[in-house]
Amino acid sequence: MVEVMRLVVGRFSRRRHAEEVAEVAEPQSGGTLTPEEFRRIVEQRIRDRFDMSLTEFAAAFRAGKLDDDPAAYDLAVVSGASAR
């Protein structure tokens, strides 16, 4: 049973990793992404730039802690953190 579970977890982990790599890739053409696809891209950009989660980023932006970085405004607009 343990071996079976390891096998299942291993397959899931590999598939999950492959999916994550694919999921955060930028779209290959114009159009409208699903909310999930767009959220993953925004979260990835925030992680890459600020090493924060979406929630942490929104709190920091709204507290004025990222005012010095114009990229924060770009990500605040795409994420909705800047919305009133």
Place this chain on the structure above:
Amino acid sequence: MRLHGETESAARERYKYYLQQALSCIHPSAYFYIGKQPLADEWALSTNPIPIPLQTRDGGVLYLTATQSFRTKRQKREWKVSTQAYIYNVSEWADTRDYMFAWHWHPSQPPECHLHVSAELSNHMKLDKKHLPTARVSFEEVLRFLIEEFDVEPAKSEWQGVLAETQERYERHRSWWGSTRD
């Protein structure tokens, strides 16, 4: 922007289409795409690539980040697309943290359209954190500025006509044009 007799998705796509026409004037393959903001009930326009590398006539490169958010709402029998924010950053570096110009309108803070400029006065006052007031700036105006004043190489020979057409459409449908919407 009013779009007669269309579905909401068609209105969104048409909104993107004209911005895409403008974008095609400075880059042959960059494109806009749309997604729902994770933290708000609005749509966002982003680009691939980000930032967008722009070739200059002297062989250099500038980098542009262009982002908008917008709402759609049905008014009477038509869908209206309403811009809620824009961010246009121009930099000499792919990391647009070190921008030259940044035209911003993100009305949560502050409400006015403004420009950030990377410059320093003789008294060492830095302008990059200052909010230089502007009227509402269109995407087309930024692109025309980059081509005419910063020698960005147009990606198509008919760029002037394309930008004039999309600018005219923007001006015809916009509901405000001063420094603030409210």
